[in-house]
Every structure is written in C-alpha cells, then in structure tokens.
Amino acid sequence: MNLFLKKTTKFLIILCFSAVSISLLLNSYLNKKSKFSLNNNVKSVVFGHSHPETAFNDSLIVDFKNLAQSGESYFYTYIKAKQVFKNNPQIENVFIEFSNIDITKIRDEEIWNDKYINWRYPTYATWMNLQEHFFLLLKNPKSLIATLPKTYKKQVKRIKTKHFNYTKSTSGYLYINESKLDSLLQNRANTIQPEPNFFKESSHNLMYLKKLVALCQQHNKSVYFVRSPIYHESFYKWNELLFKEVKEKHFSKIELLDYVDLKLPINHFRDLHHLNYKGAKIFSQNFNNWLLNKKLHP
Amino acid sequence: MLFNSIDFAIFLPIVFLLYWFVTNKNLKLQNAFLVVVSYIFYGWWDWRFLSLIVFSTILDYTIGRFLAKENNDKKRKLLLTLSVIVNLGFLGFFKYYNFFLDNFIEAFSWFGTPISTRTLNIVLPVGISFYTFQTLSYSIDVYRKKLEPTKDIIAFAAFVSFFPQLVAGPIERATNLLPQFYKKRHFNYSLAVDGLRQILWGLFKKVVIADNCAAVVNTIFDNNQDYSGSTLALGAVLFAFQIYGDFSGYSDIAIGTSRLFGFNLMQNFAFPYFSRDIAEFWRRWHISLSTWFRDYLYIPLGGSRGSMLKKIRNTFIIFIVSGFWHGANWTFIFWGALNALYFLPLLLTNNNRNHIKIVALHTKLPSLKESFQILTTFTITTLAWIFFRAESLNHAIQYIKGICNTSLISIPEIRPTDLFILLIIFLSIEWSGRRNQYALEKYALQWKRPLRILFYYLLVISIFWFSRNDQTFIYFQF
Numbered sequence: 184m185n186l187f188l189k190k191t192t193k194f195l196i197i198l199c200f201s202a203v204s205i206s207l208l209l210n211s212y213l214n215k216k217s218k219f220s221l222n223n224n225v226k227s228v229v230f231g232h233s234h235p236e237t238a239f240n241d242s243l244i245v246d247f248k249n250l251a252q253s254g255e256s257y258f259y260t261y262i263k264a265k266q267v268f269k270n271n272p273q274i275e276n277v278f279i280e281f282s283n284i285d286i287t288k289i290r291d292e293e294i295w296n297d298k299y300i301n302w303r304y305p306t307y308a309t310w311m312n313l314q315e316h317f318f319l320l321l322k323n324p325k326s327l328i329a330t331l332p333k334t335y336k337k338q339v340k341r342i343k344t345k346h347f348n349y350t351k352s353t354s355g356y357l358y359i360n361e362s363k364l365d366s367l368l369q370n371r372a373n374t375i376q377p378e379p380n381f382f383k384e385s386s387h388n389l390m391y392l393k394k395l396v397a398l399c400q401q402h403n404k405s406v407y408f409v410r411s412p413i414y415h416e417s418f419y420k421w422n423e424l425l426f427k428e429v430k431e432k433h434f435s436k437i438e439l440l441d442y443v444d445l446k447l448p449i450n451h452f453r454d455l456h457h458l459n460y461k462g463a464k465i466f467s468q469n470f471n472n473w474l475l476n477k478k479l480h481p
Numbered sequence: 482m483l484f485n486s487i488d489f490a491i492f493l494p495i496v497f498l499l500y501w502f503v504t505n506k507n508l509k510l511q512n513a514f515l516v517v518v519s520y521i522f523y524g525w526w527d528w529r530f531l532s533l534i535v536f537s538t539i540l541d542y543t544i545g546r547f548l549a550k551e552n553n554d555k556k557r558k559l560l561l562t563l564s565v566i567v568n569l570g571f572l573g574f575f576k577y578y579n580f581f582l583d584n585f586i587e588a589f590s591w592f593g594t595p596i597s598t599r600t601l602n603i604v605l606p607v608g609i610s611f612y613t614f615q616t617l618s619y620s621i622d623v624y625r626k627k628l629e630p631t632k633d634i635i636a637f638a639a640f641v642s643f644f645p646q647l648v649a650g651p652i653e654r655a656t657n658l659l660p661q662f663y664k665k666r667h668f669n670y671s672l673a674v675d676g677l678r679q680i681l682w683g684l685f686k687k688v689v690i691a692d693n694c695a696a697v698v699n700t701i702f703d704n705n706q707d708y709s710g711s712t713l714a715l716g717a718v719l720f721a722f723q724i725y726g727d728f729s730g731y732s733d734i735a736i737g738t739s740r741l742f743g744f745n746l747m748q749n750f751a752f753p754y755f756s757r758d759i760a761e762f763w764r765r766w767h768i769s770l771s772t773w774f775r776d777y778l779y780i781p782l783g784g785s786r787g788s789m790l791k792k793i794r795n796t797f798i799i800f801i802v803s804g805f806w807h808g809a810n811w812t813f814i815f816w817g818a819l820n821a822l823y824f825l826p827l828l829l830t831n832n833n834r835n836h837i838k839i840v841a842l843h844t845k846l847p848s849l850k851e852s853f854q855i856l857t858t859f860t861i862t863t864l865a866w867i868f869f870r871a872e873s874l875n876h877a878i879q880y881i882k883g884i885c886n887t888s889l890i891s892i893p894e895i896r897p898t899d900l901f902i903l904l905i906i907f908l909s910i911e912w913s914g915r916r917n918q919y920a921l922e923k924y925a926l927q928w929k930r931p932l933r934i935l936f937y938y939l940l941v942i943s944i945f946w947f948s949r950n951d952q953t954f955i956y957f958q959f
Binding site: 201202324325328335 | 487
C-alpha cells in the first residue's frame with residue numbers, strides 16, 4: 184500500500200508541478216508580450232459591463248474609447264485597467280459604470296460563478312497576480328480547475344498566432360440593431376421580481392471598485408462614475424435606496440454622471456437595460472457634449 | 482457524481498484512504514462504509530431517489546430471505562413475481578409511463594376516438610435501469626437456487642449500490658459480485674495499479690474520444706438537412722466512436738475503480754468494432770446487458786431451440802426488449818429490430834458462433850477477408866446507430882435519405898483533422914491491446930520505465946488538453 188501511495192503521489196506531484204510551471208511560463212510570456220494599445224489621441228475611457236458597452240458609441244465621442252464588456256465585474260475590470268494604464272499613459276479621464284446592479288451581491292457571484300470563470304479566466308489569467316488566482320481558487324476551485332484546459336489552449340493559440348493585442352477581445356462598443364422592449368413590456372418583463380441578492384450590498388465587487396479607483400488615482404487619472412440609461416420602468420431601480428446609500432458611504436467624493444433617467448423612446452432600447460444603436464447615438468452625443476462643456480479634452 | 486468531474490477526483494482518494502486505512506480492520510464496517518459512500522455518490526445527483534434504491538434493497542433482501550425458507554413452488558413463484566412486478570413497476574413508471582400514455586392517446590386518435598389526458602413531468606432516476614436489473618438477477622438466481630440468499634443485509638446493500646457501477650453498469654450478477662462482499666479484501670498492489678491504468682484509459686476514451694466526437698456529431702445531427710451525404714456519413718461514423726468511447730470508457734472507469742477497492746467486475750466491452758459479424762459484435766458489446774437478457778429472457782423463452790418461427794420470435798423479442806431498455810422511444814425499438822434483422826440470417830444458418838475468439842489472434846494484422854468482414858459489420862452497425870442517435874424515426878429516415886444521394890461521393894464540409902488523428906491513435910492502441918481485457922492492460926508494459934511513465938503523462942495531458950466542460954455520460958439517461 185505504501186509503495187502504491189508513494190508512486191501515485193509522486194506521479195501526481197510531478198503532474199501538478201509541471202502544470203503549474205507551464206501555466207507560469209505561459210502567463211509570464213504572454214504578460215510580457217500582451218498589449219492593450221489604444222490610439223494616442225484617446226484621453227478618456229469607460230469601463231464597465233454591457234450597459235456602457237451598448238451605450239457609448241465611441242465613434243461619436245471625441246478622443247474616447249469604450250473599454251466595457253458584457254458581464255464584467257470590477258474584479259476583472261481592475262485587472263484589465265492595470266494593463267490599460269501600463270500601455271496607455273495618455274489616458275486622463277476614467278469613467279466607470281456604477282449602476283444599481285454593480286453594488287449588489289449578484290455581481291459578487293459574477294466574479295467567480297461557473298459561467299463567468301469559464302468566460303473570463305482564460306483571457307484574464309494572463310494578467311492576474313498570485314493573490315488574484317488564489318482568490319478565484321478559494322471561491323470556486325472546481326470551476327477554476329475545470330477552466331484550466333481552456334485557458335492553456337487559448338494561451339497557446341495566442342502565442343501560435345502571435346495575437347498579443349487584447350483590446351478587441353476584451354472591450355469595445357457593441358452595436359445592437361434590434362429592439363425587443365415592446366414585446367418585453369407586453370410580457371410584463373419589467374415586473375419580474377429580482378432575486379434577494381439584488382437587495383444586498385456587495386462586498387467583493389465593491390472592494391475591487393475601491394481598488395480600481397485607487398489605481399486610477401495612483402496613475403493620476405480623473406475618475407468619474409457614470410450610470411448609463413436604462414428603461415425607466417426597469418426593476419433595476421428597485422434598490423435605489425441601497426444604491427444611494429452605497430454611493431454616499433463609500434464613494435461620496437466621486438462625481439456621478441447620472442444618465443439613468445435619460446428620456447428615450449421605447450424603440451431606442453434593445454431591452455430594459457440596454458440601448459440599441461439609436462439610443463446609443465443620442466446618449467453618446469449627449470455625453471460628448473458634456474465632455475466638451477466640461478473641457479476635459481483640451 | 483460524474484467520473485469525469487472534479488467532485489469525483491476529490492471523492493475517490495478520500496474514500497480510498499478511509500476504506501484501506503480506517504475501515505479495513507472489520508469487514509462489516511468496510512461494507513457499511515461502501516454503502517454510505519455509494520449513497521453519497523448517488524445522492525450527489527438527487528438524494529430523493531435514494532429512497533428507491535433503499536426500497537429496492539430491502540424488498541429484494543426480504544424476498545430472498547423468504548425464498549430461502551419457502552419450499553412450496555407456488556409461493557416461491559409468487560415471491561419472485563412480486564419482486565419482478567415491483568422492480569419493473571418502478572422502472573416502468575419512471576421510464577415508460579409517458580411513452581405508453583402518448584402512444585395510447587395516439588392509437589385511440591387513429592381510431593377516431595380522441596382522448597385527453599395529461600402526461601406527467603417525471604424525472605428519470607439515474608441508473609434505475611442498471612440497479613433494477615442487478616437486483617432482479619439476485620431474486621431470479623435465488624429463486625432458481627443458483628445462489629444462496631444472503632443473510633447479510635449490509636453486504637446486500639453494498640452489492641446493490643456499489644458506487645463504481647451503480648449508475649451505468651456493468652450490470653453485475655449477484656453470483657459474481659455478492660460473494661466478494663463476504664470476503665475480507667486485502668490491498669493488492671498490482672490489482673490497484675491495473676485499476677488506475679484502466680481508469681486512465683477509460684477517461685481517455687470518454688474525454689478525448691467521445692466528448693470530442695460528440696461536438697461534431699451534435700452539429701451534424703442537429704442540422705442534418707444542411708449537410709452533404711458524405712458529412713452525414715461522417716457524423717454517423719463519429720457517433721459510433723462517440724457511443725463506444727462514452728460507454729466503454731465509463732465501464733473501464735467503473736471496473737478500474739472497483740479494482741482499487743479489491744473488487745473484480747466483469748468485462749463489459751471486448752473490442753466490439755473489431756467484430757467480423759453481428760453475432761460477434763453482440764458478444765462483445767455491453768456484455769453485461771447482453772448476457773443478462775440471454776440468461777433471464779432469451780433462454781427461458783426457449784433460446785435458439787425449437788421451430789424456426791420460435792427462433793425468429795425469440796430473436797426479435799430479445800433485441801426489441803434490449804432496444805426498449807435503452808429508452809422510451811420508437812427509435813430504440815427500431816434500432817433493436819434492425820439488429821435482430823442483421824442477426825437472424827446468422828442464427829438461422831447456424832453461423833452465429835463462427836467468430837468466438839478475437840480477430841487476428843496470432844497475427845499482427847487481419848487478413849483481407851477479415852478486414853472486409855470488420856468493415857461490413859462496422860458499416861451496418863453504424864447504420865443502426867443512426868436510429869439510436871436520432872430524435873425520432875422521421876429524423877433517422879431523413880438522415881439516411883441525406884446520406885443516400887450523390888453528395889455521398891464528395892468532400893465532407895466538416896473535416897475535424899485533430900479528431901481524425903486522435904481516432905487513428907486510439908484505434909491503433911485498441912488494436913494492439915485487443916487480446917486483453919482492455920487496450921491499455923499490457924500496452925507499454927514492456928517499455929522502459931521512463932518511457933512508460935512518459936506515455937501515461939501524455940495520456941493525462943491529452944485528457945486535460947482535449948477536455949470539454951460539462952459532458953455527461955450518454956448511458957446515464959438509460
């Protein structure tokens with residue numbers, strides 16, 4: 184029995200050691216090679232999830248780049264932002280989506296639940312430090328381990344194809360043509376009761392928002408929160424009190440550009456929470472005017 | 482709990498260590514421990530259905546005890562009937578209730594009498610077809626006085642619920658597995674190493690071969706109207722490898738895991754795709770089920786004795802029942818019937834036992850004739866698999882129609898090169914290990930140790946590299 188255990192353990196140790204070594208090698212190689220280069224004229228960027236991703240049409244906003252991506256919680260934004268700032272010292276202003284869903288426990292889950300680890304980790308693992316890897320490992324070891332093959336494959340593929348620029352694969356304005364809001368309202372989608380976690384304050388996601396703010400300040404960037412427009416009858420507004428409380432308690436000094444109540448016709452929305460291209464056009468022009476008035480881009 | 486999950490990767494070493502280091506002093510404790518961990522293994526999926534296993538265990542144990550005491554033939558028959566009715570009743574309700582109801586309604590509507598009734602939203606308990614047959618074999622063997630009924634309910638519960646083979650077989654006979662629970666197990670180094678090797682090969686078959694074939698197969702079968710005949714033929718061939726990799730992979734992991742605990746389970750697959758005729762194929766495919774049907778259905782019906790009509794009837798019964806066992810759908814029944822049609826000419830001309838030993842037993846390669854036979858058998862088997870995989874009879878017929886046209890002689894739209902390479906490697910290893918219980922049993926053993934270890938590492942890496950998330954085992958649904 185002892186011999187069996189000894190040999191099996193040895194086999195597994197070598198296997199784990201090799202896996203970790205390969206992982207470290209791949210990560211460090213890609214980390215060195217990876218780029219997040221934006222045009223030199225880009226002075227302002229927005230981070231966040233699908234709301235800003237579909238709202239900020241950066242072709243209509245001067246010297247601006249949309250760096251949001253669907254379902255991105257602050258944990259991943261923080262990791263991405265480190266790379267963005269490292270590669271783009273010209274950035275002066277950082278807009279961070281701060282909406283009713285971001286302050287809730289739902290977003291905490293979206294850092295480490297199966298779907299999001301499987302989606303994000305293969306790309307973001309390259310830039311994570313040990314502490315961040317361990318954070319995910321502790322929160323959802325099963326999913327993290329299950330995602331490793333996909334991560335390795337993706338990393339090797341990048342090296343093989345010399346695809347080191349991550350800008351397109353992790354950010355960008357999402358053009359949406361359709362509008363489903365009409366039928367959603369007919370089906371009373373706006374009255375769906377959100378899950379209990381929607382009314383509970385996030386701990387981890389907000390912690391990473393604080394880190395993100397600190398990172399911006401450390402790099403001398405001006406930080407603004409922004410709340411993208413959503414349909415006025417959305418259930419996302421049901422935790423408005425909590426939203427205000429969190430803003431006041433943790434981020435009272437940061438200016439919030441609140442577009443949540445921007446009046447837009449129904450056919451300018453894709454659904455309750457996302458603008459389509461028509462909505463994005465009006466909103467982006469509106470935002471561009473604000474930027475110009477504020478003279479943030481000299 | 483799936484064998485190819487992280488849960489099982491954690492569960493197995495913990496159970497292994499507790500089994501050999503904590504509970505090894507006492508046989509009863511060791512068996513009780515196996516019952517508990519088997520229930521945990523099963524309950525991981527849905528603990529509510531554990532009650533079915535517990536009920537089945539108590540029922541068949543009790544019936545076994547009564548059968549031991551009873552000498553009156555009528556009463557003995559009554560006891561056996563009770564066991565059969567209750568066990569098959571559960572299986573029938575959970576697996577076939579909606580099927581019969583739907584067909585009943587449809588049959589009535591054909592005669593112009595529409596009836597309205599509601600189907601039930603029934604969840605099929607995982608593994609019910611497997612453990613039901615296992616417990617039934619116990620009752621029947623005790624009734625036939627082939628087996629002494631057990632007095633040890635813990636050993637019996639362990640036999641019914643033994644976690645490696647609980648949810649997808651092999652369907653063990655009480656005569657083989659139950660006595661193993663009576664004897665004290667001693668750790669056997671070579672048996673355990675062999676078990677690990679078989680687990681490794683099983684994982685390779687499942688994760689690398691079956692799951693990667695599944696990705697292509699699903700695309701082709703779900704959009705069959707969009708593809709040429711050659712692509713559809715490729716889809717059918719890949720499904721043949723998917724189902725083999727999936728199910729025989731599961732069996733290998735089950736047998737290998739049992740070996741780690743000192744148990745020997747029966748071989749369930751003996752390289753069926755190297756068969757030279759359909760009779761040989763059925764002696765090599767899902768052996769535990771085929772022999773179950775042979776012993777408890779075919780032979781009691783008269784088997785291959787009697788008039789020609791009787792032979793034909795018995796062959797159709799066994800194949801159709803076997804098809805129906807796989808699922809409550811006409812596709813499985815048709816699949817069974819088609820196999821019966823393949824098998825009948827061999828039976829009626831007394832050619833069904835021509836190929837008992839594995840092909841090319843003493844040579845490296847098969848002869849030209851053997852190669853042709855293997856290819857023919859594989860082709861007709863693959864044709865039958867189309868019914869097995871299709872959603873409905875209509876889907877299967879459309880699929881076959883799609884194959885049978887001029888586009889069959891064209892380059893397939895889908896050409897998974899990586900998968901072809903994997904299949905060639907896989908078939909080469911299977912071929913070279915065809916004389917053994919499983920392909921890897923003696924493969925690479927004569928190599929120098931570092932090379933052999935490197936080969937095992939390569940297998941592990943390929944399992945890791947080619948794994949796809951959340952691929953369940955096909956046979957769980959049966």
